[in-house]
Amino acid sequence: MSRLTDLIAKAKAKDAALGAELDREFKILSSRLPFGLNFERHSPEAVELPLRPIRKGDKVRVLPERGITRKGDQRLWQVKAIHKAKKTADLELLGATAVETQTVALNDLVVVAEFRDTIYPGLVSTGKISRGGDKPCHTVINGENYHVLKALTYTHRGTVDAIYIDPPYNTGAKDWKYNNDYVEGDDLYRHSKWLAMMERRLLVAKELLNPADSVLIVTIDEKEYLRLGLLLEQLFPEAEIQMVTTVINRAGSQRAGRFSRVEEYIFYIFFGDAQVGLWTSTMLDDTIKDQKATMPTVWFTAIRRGTPSALRNARPNLFYPIFLHAKTGKFHSVGDPIGKDVDRTHITPPLGTIPMWPVHTDGTEQTWRFSADRMRQYFSAGTARLGKRDPSTGLRPVTYLQPGTLENIEKGTFVVTGRNEEGALELSLADGAAKLLAPRTVWSQSSHFARDHGSTLLKGMLGEKRFDFPKSLYAVEDCLRLVLMNKPEAIVLDFFSGSGTTAHAVMRLNKQDGGKRQCISVTNNEVAADEQKKLLEQGARPGDPEWEKWGICDYITKPRVAAAITGKTPDGEPIKGDYKFTDEFPMADGFEENAEFFTLTYETPVSVNYNLAFNRIAPLLWLRAGARGSRIDKLPNDGWAVADTYGLLSNVDTATPFIKALSKANGIRIAYIVTDDDRRFQAIAKRLPDDIEPVRLYESYLTNFSFTNGE
Incomplete structure (x- = not known):
């Protein structure tokens, strides 16, 4: 290593630019792990944007002639000039040793975005459904999921409660693309391409999750579960990871000369205080055991942590003291906010008390989850309480009952048996309440069978088969329920949303407990491989209306979400059949929910700065404020x-x-x-x-x- 650094130093002396480049590459190589999961990043990943207008300076590809099914010219060109009258563009080849130019019709060009490029996203609404009153809106976003994730760093950084994804399993059966080309089973770099694709998206997803209390859920099969497990451990060293084995087909998937496969795998990645809730089944089989009921954990920390908005400077009105009696440590009173610029150590507490502030152990000034007036109300009502006293500081943690717990008290699931000596409510399960059990790490539920409750259910909703291998609705519902049962206003994200099962499952959960959870579903409008060939032969190309109508977002995701809410098929007929298991009712009843559909756009910083793109930035402002109303x-x-x-x-x-x-x-x-x-x-x-x-x-x-x- 020392010899290499000496050589780099000499290179810098002779050629500063070359030396700097060598130094950068050396640092990248030296930072890689000497053991564990190593793979090629295949950078930069790129994606074609057929709906994006051509602008001067864009990177583009020249499309093949209409009717041609073979892959076209994959070289990248830069648009040097646009001739609006002639509807043509002058191009110059990128990365060539000799200058090469050509003039091409605008209709024969497609914009290409490499993932290291800076984008400025916007959204255009393509429809909405309103049946949920003042509930927040579920959103479906049509766009390349990496770019949509980047857009969500502005609207949801550090605020997402759960991410559920069912990524491509990399079977080699044309189930996903890398750099505009299907990854075949005989591709020697198939696994590293898949890992590179997943790593980029998971790193952005990490920015969206609430580090203080959230869960990432990833489903996978035997093709990539080993590599995925290692990747998750390397990307999220601060998290706790468990893998669940789930039976999705007891009949088995036959493999010649091998065992018949019946299972898939679910990785749960827990951040901060995230927990698995107790449930009425161990999930190991369909039988509910008669065991002693256990009261779940219902008291949660009153300090907001982990997100930018949790810092004192962002919400100074939520930074105030709680005063404790200095001798006994018992609750005395709640103080008022002290403003943004006042040093908390200069505050004089009431005589005989010590102040307790929402401050992290590292000294970072954070905030309480609610205002001082509400904190006073919570202590008065017994729905906030103080924990065990720290002998070194005299301070005590503050916890409170979340809205879902208060609703369970009103419904009679939990019973108030009294108050402790400081006035906090004491709770127990009501007589006859369902026995609550710790779910196991092996699941075998008939409700999780993909054929019966995925394919068949979706076909009934859409009136025809439109999607291969959707997840069982009830399997996704259970995946989310176990980590969201005490979060009735959770934000859920699925950036491989496919047929829209996750949004549908969130609606089911809301109906069961009166929650107001919202789901953000992200998918592109990719057309199935077999359908692509037919359309190309007919002279259609991506971006054409006759092509786009067959894309997964327009043809499957949006109609499925709409059908779930309205209870009607795309043809307007009531959906036949009933929902089963946890909550049984006619599918034709639909849900009292709201949803809006969007397409991702790409703006310029100039148009944004001069208010010229406001109508496309507006949905992002609304999303950041809660996607409500x-x-x-x-x-x-x-x-x-x-x-x-x-x-x-x-x-x-x-x-x-x-x-x-x-x-x-x-x-x-x-x-x-x-x-x-x-x-x-x-x-x-x-x-x-x-x-x-x-x-x-x-x-x-x-x-x-x-x-x-x-x-």
């Missing part, structure tokens, strides 16, 4: 507007009426302020109500993607 889809004429969960100030000179309107509104979470002047932004932010988060547009948007979109 009304949306501000165009710049307001009055210079400001207030929706159900957020406000927009587009003209800072109208700040006073905007702030007055926010003060009168209920449920506002965010105030977006459009200004290039940081001092004016800070001045307006200080005047906002304490529980509203100020966000500066478009600085927050542009900065987010400028710093998160490189490989």
Whole structure:
């Protein structure tokens, strides 16, 4: 190693640029693990964007002539000029030793994005269904999932409660593409391509998960489970990982001369305080054992942790002291917020008390989960309590009962048996309540059979077979239930959403416990391999309406989500049959839920900065504020507007009426302020109500993607 560093130093002295490049590559190689999972990253991964308009400076490929089924020219060209009148573009070959140019019709070009490129995403709504009143919206986003994940770093960084994905299993049967080409079974780099594809997406997914309390769930079969397990351990060393074996087909999948396969695998990756809830079955078989009922854990930490919005500077109104009696450690009172700039050590506590702040063990100032007034209400009602006293500091952890637990008390599932000596509620299971058991790591449930409750169920919903090998609806439902049963307002993400089973399962959970969970489903509009060949022979190409209508998002995901909510097939007929198992009712009843469908767009920073792309940025602002209620889809004429969960100030000179309107509104979470002047932004932010988060547009948007979109 020392010899190499000496040689690099000499190279830098002779050629600074070459030396720097060698140094960079050396650091990459030396940082790799000497053992464990090593693989080629195959960088850069690239994707074609057939719906994206051609712009000057774009990287493009030249499409083959219509009617040609063979693979076209895969070289990358740069658009040097566009001739609108002639509808052509001048191109120059990228990476060539000699200059090569050509002029090509715009219709014969497709934009290519490499995954190290910076993107500035937007969303265009393509339809909605509203049957859920004020519930948040489930969203289905049509786009390359890596780019959509990048978009979600602006809207959901650190706030997702659960990610469930069923990625391609890499069987070699044209089940996924890498760099615009199917990965065949005889590809010598099949496994490393799959790992590179998964690694990129999981790294972005990690930014979205709440590090203090969330779960990543990944399903897989025997083709890649060993490599996936190693990859997960390397990417998430801070997490706890368990693998579940689940029977999906007791009849077995025949393998000549080998055992008949009946199972798949589910990896659970637990972050922070995430837990598996107790359930009425061990999941090992369909029989419910008569065992003694066990009261589940229902008290959760009152400190918000892990996300940017959990820091004191982001929500100063949620930074306040709880005072304890210095001698006994018992609860005394809840103090008021002290503001953003006050040193907490300068606060004088009531006589005979010590203050307790929401501060991490490393000294980071965080926040409580709710306001001081609500904390007082919780202590008064006995729904907040103090834990065991730390003998070294005299402080005690604060926990509280989440909304789902309070609903279970109202429904009679949990019974209040009294209060402890400090007034906190004491709970037990009601007589006759279902026996609650710890789920096992081997599942064998008839409800999880993919054929009966995946393929057959989906065919009944859509009126015809449109998708191969969907997961059992009830299998996905159980996967999520065991980690979300105490999170009735959880945010769930599936970025390999396929037929939309995850969104459907979340709706089922909501109906069972009155929850308001929301699911973000991400899929592209890839056309099945066999269908692609037919369409190419007919002269169609990606981007054409006759091609896109057969894509997985438009042909399967959106119709399935719509059918689940409305209870009707795409032809308008009531869906036949009943839901089974945990909650039985006619499928034709549908669900009281809301959903909206979007397509990912690609904007320029100039158009964003000058308000020219606002109608496509608007859905992102709405998503960040909770995807609930009304949306501000165009710049307001009055210079400001207030929706159900957020406000927009587009003209800072109208700040006073905007702030007055926010003060009168209920449920506002965010105030977006459009200004290039940081001092004016800070001045307006200080005047906002304490529980509203100020966000500066478009600085927050542009900065987010400028710093998160490189490989």
